[in-house]
Amino acid sequence: MPGRTYLGTRASAQRGTLLDKSSMEKLAESASLEELLNRLKVTPYSDALSNLVPPLTARKLELALRKRLDKAHYDLMNAAGEYRLIQLYYLKHIAWDLKSVLKSKALGKSYEESIEYLDMKAEELVGRRELMVKVLSASDVREGVALLSGTEFHADIEKAAASFAASGEARFFDIYVDHAVLSRISEAYSSESKLYSSSRTVDLAGIGEIVAIDIDAYNAVSVLRAKLWGLPSQEVRDLLVTPAFRVPLSVLMKMIGSESVSEAVKQIQQIYPSERAGLTSDEEVIEAVEEVLTNRMKATLTKTFVWQKLGPAYALALIKLLEFEVNDLAAIAVGVEAHMSAKDITSRLGL
Numbered sequence: 001m002p003g004r005t006y007l008g009t010r011a012s013a014q015r016g017t018l019l020d021k022s023s024m025e026k027l028a029e030s031a032s033l034e035e036l037l038n039r040l041k042v043t044p045y046s047d048a049l050s051n052l053v054p055p056l057t058a059r060k061l062e063l064a065l066r067k068r069l070d071k072a073h074y075d076l077m078n079a080a081g082e083y084r085l086i087q088l089y090y091l092k093h094i095a096w097d098l099k100s101v102l103k104s105k106a107l108g109k110s111y112e113e114s115i116e117y118l119d120m121k122a123e124e125l126v127g128r129r130e131l132m133v134k135v136l137s138a139s140d141v142r143e144g145v146a147l148l149s150g151t152e153f154h155a156d157i158e159k160a161a162a163s164f165a166a167s168g169e170a171r172f173f174d175i176y177v178d179h180a181v182l183s184r185i186s187e188a189y190s191s192e193s194k195l196y197s198s199s200r201t202v203d204l205a206g207i208g209e210i211v212a213i214d215i216d217a218y219n220a221v222s223v224l225r226a227k228l229w230g231l232p233s234q235e236v237r238d239l240l241v242t243p244a245f246r247v248p249l250s251v252l253m254k255m256i257g258s259e260s261v262s263e264a265v266k267q268i269q270q271i272y273p274s275e276r277a278g279l280t281s282d283e284e285v286i287e288a289v290e291e292v293l294t295n296r297m298k299a300t301l302t303k304t305f306v307w308q309k310l311g312p313a314y315a316l317a318l319i320k321l322l323e324f325e326v327n328d329l330a331a332i333a334v335g336v337e338a339h340m341s342a343k344d345i346t347s348r349l350g351l
Contacts, residue, residue, distance in 0.1 A: 003081040008310025010079055011318040014072060015305060017044040018321055021351055024328060028345040030336050033061065040329075044068065058333035063119040065326045069093070070122040072322055076315045082195065083312040084188055085207060089319060091152065091181045093122035097132060102157060102173040105141035106164050156180040159238070169229045175222050175239060182218050182241045185211060190243045196312060205303035206313045210320065212245035213300060217293040220247055220268055223255045224286045227264060233257070246271055261285055272296065295350075298324060 019027075023043070030036035033056040040049055040061075048067040052060060070093050073086075080086035097118055104114035114136055123129040131147070138144035145161050148154045160176035163169070189196065189211045196207040219240055226236040236256050244252065251267050258264035261282040265274065274288045297320070304317035328349050335345035 004311040007076065007079050007083065007312055008314040011076060011314035012310060014318055018325060019043060024351055025342065025346055028332050028335065028342040033058065033333065033336055036333060036336050037061065058330065058337040059117060061333040062330035065329050066119060067121045069322050069326045070125060073319050074125045076319065080312065080315065085185060085196065086312060086315055088185050088188055089316060094128065095177045095181050097122065098153060099174050099177050101132065101136050102141060102144060103170045105138060105144045106170045106173065111137055152184065153177060153180045163231060163235065167229055175225065178218055179239055179241060182215060186215050186241050186243055204307040205300050206308055207316055209300050210316055213293060213297045215241050215245050216247045219244060219252055221286060221290055223252060224261050224264055224289065227261055228282050228286065265289060
């Protein structure tokens with residue numbers, strides 16, 4: 001079987017294991033984390049949850065759920081062959097842990113406090129767990145950054161550490177770590193776009209569209225947050241991932257030059273329209289933009305399995321749908337832990 005078809009077939013088979021709306025609603029009705037765990041044990045997450053021990057917390061459940069996501073991506077990555085983007089997207093799992101570690105170091109948290117928020121299955125699968133443990137054990141964030149010298153993250157997290165030192169905003173580590181990953185993804189797709197193109201006249205919901213929304217979301221939201229946190233314009237420009245896609249550099253530069261977050265959002269309204277009526281803070285405006293981009297991505301991923309032939313687009317769509325599913329399940333766990341009603345939980349998920 002050709003590599004393209006083989007990869008697509010494996011992803012298509014796993015698509016049938018995704019949880020449907022009624023299953024998610026049933027999980028949200030759980031009266032306790034113990035009940036939620038029991039219900040999850042009859043889903044495809046059973047193996048990932050098998051080693052959980054009490055006392056249960058929403059965070060413990062989330063870390064266990066992510067094991068399945070990490071393993072599913074790892075297996076598809078090993079079947080990806082020449083489709084390097086599937087491998088580069090795996091860096092997002094490493095980045096998820098790295099953000100937590102660096103923010104913990106920046107905020108002066110101990111090893112014991114920090115390890116509770118990590119599982120490191122993603123690192124274990126690719127032989128990078130030892131390095132993450134060393135960073136976690138560093139005396140401070142400066143030492144942690146130095147330990148990452150030679151990795152794909154180092155240049156960006158040096159900038160993040162400088163921005164944190166100047167502003168005290170630990171979330172800069174989120175932005176710069178994402179920059180390290182998405183810069184490689186954008187460059188790789190742009191240099192190999194023909195490899196990922198389908199033979200259809202209209203390449204709808206293919207890898208190009210998935211990558212475009214990812215880059216657009218990062219660039220737009222990073223600019224908005226950097227403005228909110230008072231980062232100088234030149235440093236905001238350095239955050240941009242290029243090549244850019246539907247939100248071109250000219251628009252991004254206008255956003256950077258805008259007087260406020262609300263004015264900056266107006267620059268992308270024709271590309272990604274968001275509803276801002278009734279929003280009272282810049283944070284809410286940014287969240288509205290994020291929601292629009294998230295919904296656009298979810299719609300694109302669903303269309304991928306309709307419009308694309310078997311191939312790498314199936315694999316990337318499946319990975320991202322699993323990521324959304326794990327995030328939703330983690331949100332359900334948080335809601336159950338907080339004794340929220342099922343209606344309130346599902347409303348937050350947009351089910």
